[in-house]
Amino acid sequence: MTARVFIDGEAGTTGLQIRERLAARRDIELLSIREDLRKDAGARADLLNSADVAILCLPDAAAIEAVSLIESDSTRVIDASTAHRIMDGWEYGFAEMSKDQSARIAASKRVANPGCWPQGVIAVMRPLIEAGLIPADFPITVNGVSGYSGGGKSMIEAYEAEGDNANTYAPYGLGFGHKHLPEMQAYGRLATTPLFVPAVGNFAQGMLTAVPLQLSVLPTVPTGAQLHAAIADHFCGLTGSYVEVAPLQAIERSDGLNPQAHNNTNAMRLHVFANDEKAQAVLMATYDNLGKGASGAAVQNLNLMIGAEADISLVA
Numbered sequence: 001m002t003a004r005v006f007i008d009g010e011a012g013t014t015g016l017q018i019r020e021r022l023a024a025r026r027d028i029e030l031l032s033i034r035e036d037l038r039k040d041a042g043a044r045a046d047l048l049n050s051a052d053v054a055i056l057c058l059p060d061a062a063a064i065e066a067v068s069l070i071e072s073d074s075t076r077v078i079d080a081s082t083a084h085r086i087m088d089g090w091e092y093g094f095a096e097m098s099k100d101q102s103a104r105i106a107a108s109k110r111v112a113n114p115g116c117w118p119q120g121v122i123a124v125m126r127p128l129i130e131a132g133l134i135p136a137d138f139p140i141t142v143n144g145v146s147g148y149s150g151g152g153k154s155m156i157e158a159y160e161a162e163g164d165n166a167n168t169y170a171p172y173g174l175g176f177g178h179k180h181l182p183e184m185q186a187y188g189r190l191a192t193t194p195l196f197v198p199a200v201g202n203f204a205q206g207m208l209t210a211v212p213l214q215l216s217v218l219p220t221v222p223t224g225a226q227l228h229a230a231i232a233d234h235f236c237g238l239t240g241s242y243v244e245v246a247p248l249q250a251i252e253r254s255d256g257l258n259p260q261a262h263n264n265t266n267a268m269r270l271h272v273f274a275n276d277e278k279a280q281a282v283l284m285a286t287y288d289n290l291g292k293g294a295s296g297a298a299v300q301n302l303n304l305m306i307g308a309e310a311d312i313s314l315v316a
């Protein structure tokens with residue numbers, strides 16, 4: 001049986017990458033909208049209500065509108081926007097977040113695809129808090145760098161117009177109210193809001209998220225080996241996981257931490273670096289902002305919802 005899939009926002013950055021990942025699939029019939037009707041509510045409503053799964057790759061307001069246009073009880077939704085990520089009635093689409101999350105996504109009619117930044121933070125912090133190695137109220141900082149495609153069509157155009165003259169490392173979100181903080185905190189099991197300093201680099205695609213930990217203030221200081229084991233234990237027990245955990249080792253200089261290392265795949269790689277004498281550690285995640293950070297995760301969620309095991313990568 002084929003599943004009818006409509007991507008609302010199919011001409012945008014995330015939508016195009018999902019189309020590309022689904023184009024050769026024989027188990028999926030892609031429903032497409034006429035170019036001149038892309039923003040016509042009536043035409044979108046027809047397709048949204050004819051689809052088995054609608055994938056929303058739209059700004060938040062348009063995603064909320066799209067959901068309001070759905071009357072059919074059989075249309076299931078994956079929303080790539082920020083609009084529904086901590087909303088009751090929506091399942092958070094980070095399948096590796098807990099042992100039962102992929103089953104919850106598979107059974108859900110409304111799945112909120114996660115933000116790119118939160119996934120890297122949740123992946124490293126949640127297992128440590130659940131294992132009791134880091135208290136939930138431990139104040140964490142998060143930083144990292146993303147390729148400019150993370151900002152969608154308008155940021156891609158701006159960076160490509162500037163070429164080599166574009167800012168090589170541009171921190172942002174310095175009002176500390178980034179839209180990803182609520183989901184980072186909620187699903188990371190954090191009792192306090194992280195201090196988050198993201199940055200955009202002058203490269204198109206890929207990202208690296210880092211959580212430095214000053215552990216000496218804790219009553220019981222976990223070792224690097226304990227942090228690494230808790231994270232590795234969580235992910236090695238999961239079936240269908242796209243998250244891998246690198247060995248516990250110091251990297252002084254290497255391209256092993258390249259934010260672009262997983263481009264066009266759905267992989268996320270986690271690293272733990274630690275110095276036990278200094279009671280310091282840094283947790284890192286590298287992944288493709290358009291892969292596991294957006295379109296790859298959406299296809300992973302679609303596969304779970306329709307019971308498919310098809311490949312998600314754009315590279316062989």
Ligand SMILES: NC(=O)C1=CN([C@@H]2O[C@H](COP(=O)(O)OP(=O)(O)OC[C@H]3O[C@@H](n4cnc5c(N)ncnc54)[C@H](OP(=O)(O)O)[C@@H]3O)[C@@H](O)[C@H]2O)C=CC1
Binds near residue numbers: 290294
């Ligand atoms: N880029 C990324 O790395 C990630 C993006 N996301 C999220 O995914 C969503 C899409 O982002 P992204 O693909 O980057 O954004 P883009 O700006 O690249 O694409 C958005 C698309 O939506 C279209 N659109 C806008 N309003 C409407 C409307 N009312 N009806 C129909 N189509 C509309 C736009 O049309 P037009 O072409 O005319 O502008 C555009 O094609 C956003 O919510 C974003 O936050 C999530 C994770 C990562």
Ligand SMILES: CC(=O)N[C@@H](CCC(=O)OP(=O)(O)O)C(=O)O
Binds near residue numbers: 115151
């Ligand atoms: C580099 C850059 O600007 N990145 C975007 C996040 C991309 C993403 O994950 O998008 P949504 O949460 O909007 O779905 C940002 O920080 O706002």
